Amino acid sequence: MSGLAEQHCEACSANAPGVTDEEKRTLHEDVPDWEILSVSGEEQLRRVFKFRNFAQALAFTNKVGELAEAENHHPAILLEYGKATISWWTHAIGGLHKNDFIMAARTDSAYH
């Protein structure tokens, strides 16, 4: 199986299977810089990326947006001076799907 960042998202529907606890644990090992947290009862992956200034953070968020559009799987993004907070979860199932781990790995690859 190719690395997580090289895999592609599958179309998500309300009956798509979320990750099992074991899958969550294993997939999290591939994106260790991300935290798993619950927001309003829905699990999300979240990481804060640091930059020298706002312009660099903005450029990164634009790159993440392009990745999201290419996979039709979209994050929440908080853009601040010198920081970009990216959160991934699957709205259709109100929690974590393998797609979210794939996109977290893709997001890590876009951070240089």
Ligand SMILES: C[C@H](O)[C@H](O)[C@H]1CNC2=NC(N)=NC(=O)C2=N1
């Ligand atoms: C219609 C469209 O394909 C769906 O709404 C997609 C768009 N992007 C998405 N992004 C995320 N994170 N979760 C979804 O369930 C989702 N669904």
